[in-house]
Amino acid sequence: MTNLRQRSIFTCLILALCGLGFSLSSSAAGVRVGFVNVAKVMDKAPQASSAGKRIEREFDPRRRTLIAKQKDIRAREDRMLKNAAVMSASERQRQDAAIRKLKRDLRREQDNFREDLNLRRSQELSKLQRRVIEIIRLLAKAKGFDLVLMDSVVYASPRVELTSQVIDRLKAEAKKSGG
Secondary structure (H helix, E strand, C coil), X not given: CHHHHHHXXXXXXXXXXXXXXXXXXXXXXXXXXXXXXXXXXXXXXXXXXXXXXXXXXXXXXHHHHHXXXXXXXXXXXXXXXXXXXXXXXXXXXXXXXXXXXXXXXXXXXXXXXXXXXHHHHHHHHHHHHHHHHHHHHHHHHHHCCCEEEECCCCCCCCCCECHHHHHHHXXXXXXXXXX
């Protein structure tokens, strides 16, 4: 009884899906669909590289400070190893504790640096993504597209591919703004 009931439900479901498919294909005949490869746009957009350079300039002083602290710690460790034979045990312990504290502080500063850098990159990426979506919407309206898909598309013919047009708009904007 259950097996027969399952078959009839399955058959009804298949027939319903086929009917839905036929009605969708007939109503979708006039729909204009486009596709944008957002990863490619983000890779080729001049705004992305200028944002990267801006972030690099912004974080370079902190990066240099961290590198200098690393070098200082290494120099202290080298001095301690070199002079260990002539140091008293208490002096070695004191210097070892000081070096451990410096390393701990450096790790904390490096973690903060990475978090701040990632946050800043994320902010810039988010700003660019919002602009890319805005340009996609403007292009879609201007070109008469009914639907524009992004990313998870297996195939898109060059006829519906809008990626290069989005990149061109971003490049034109970058030229106008000087970066």
